Amino acid sequence: MGDGWSGEELRASVKAYLEIAGKVRAGQKVTKKAYYDALAEQFGRTAKSFEFRMQNISYVLSLMGRDWLPGLKPKKNVGTHMAALIESFINDIEQQPSAPVAEFEKQVREKRGRYKAPPEGQKKPEGKTVSITQYERDPAVKAWVLDSAKGHCECCGNQAPFLDSDGLPFLEVHHVRRLADGGSDTVANAVAICPNCHRGLHYAQNAKGMVEALYIKIGRLVLE
Ligand SMILES: [Zn+2]
Ligand SMILES: [Zn+2]
Incomplete structure (x- = not known):
């Protein structure tokens, strides 16, 4: 190795x-x-x-x-x-x-930064089967959190970026303490946010700061 x-x-x-x-x-x-x-x-x-x-x-x-x-x-x-x-x-x-x-x-x-010419890629990428863990989630929790956000991101406050195919404001639900980290699937641990903020909470350099701000801003959240 x-x-x-x-x-x-x-x-x-x-x-x-x-x-x-x-x-x-x-x-x-x-x-x-x-x-x-x-x-x-x-x-x-x-x-x-x-x-x-x-x-x-x-x-x-x-x-x-x-x-x-x-x-x-x-x-x-x-x-x-x-x-x-x-x-x-x-x-x-x-x-x-x-x-x-x-x-x-x-x-x-x-x-990154190593190719001048575009790489060839693959015309027919091969598929493979992997096994992953899925968590049993309560659709009522997701529905409630989405409704309570009223079309605005609970993180940045901006309006949902577009309407979905049902004509509803598109927001995503994120578990502040991840389910993979043992977080609960309850409204005290879930937020409705825009895709930008959602990616940020997972991948941003300042993700921890964003989480802290959520706990301060959203009264129903309980630290887990
Ligand atoms: Zn946002
Ligand atoms: Zn998430």
Whole structure:
């Protein structure tokens, strides 16, 4: 494997990361350093190298449109293969497989600015079947949240960008604490927002700031 990390150490790092994240979410006190030290002891690397690896895991989570641990800012110096491996460990340990994105997105980022001529692409891209986790959602929650927004994005306040095929203002419903992160499917955790804000909440550099603003602005939201 690239830069000499074994699958075993990588898996242990992802496991520790997810465990820390679970504790932070549950409001429990957790010392990250203790986890790094234990990993360092187990695998004979410095604690610091595990901290960097944790930041790589944050980066992979950000590629997946997922939330990452505060204090572990995403670090993008992770190879394509490593990113794919981290993603597969996340899916595996959480037992909630998602469609793989990290490897593809990592490659996109590596190829930016490198082509003058347009690439050929593929006339008939091959399909493949993947298994993903879907959450049982309550249509009443989505309906209520959309209705209560009255055609305006609850994030930026702008009007919905267009009408849908039913002639209704188009907004999307987002779970502020992601379902994949254990968030609830309730109106206290869901917002109706425009597609721009929705992408921003998943992928923006300032996504965490946007979330904070939502909690302040929308009275019905309860921090999970
Ligand atoms: Zn918006
Ligand atoms: Zn969303």
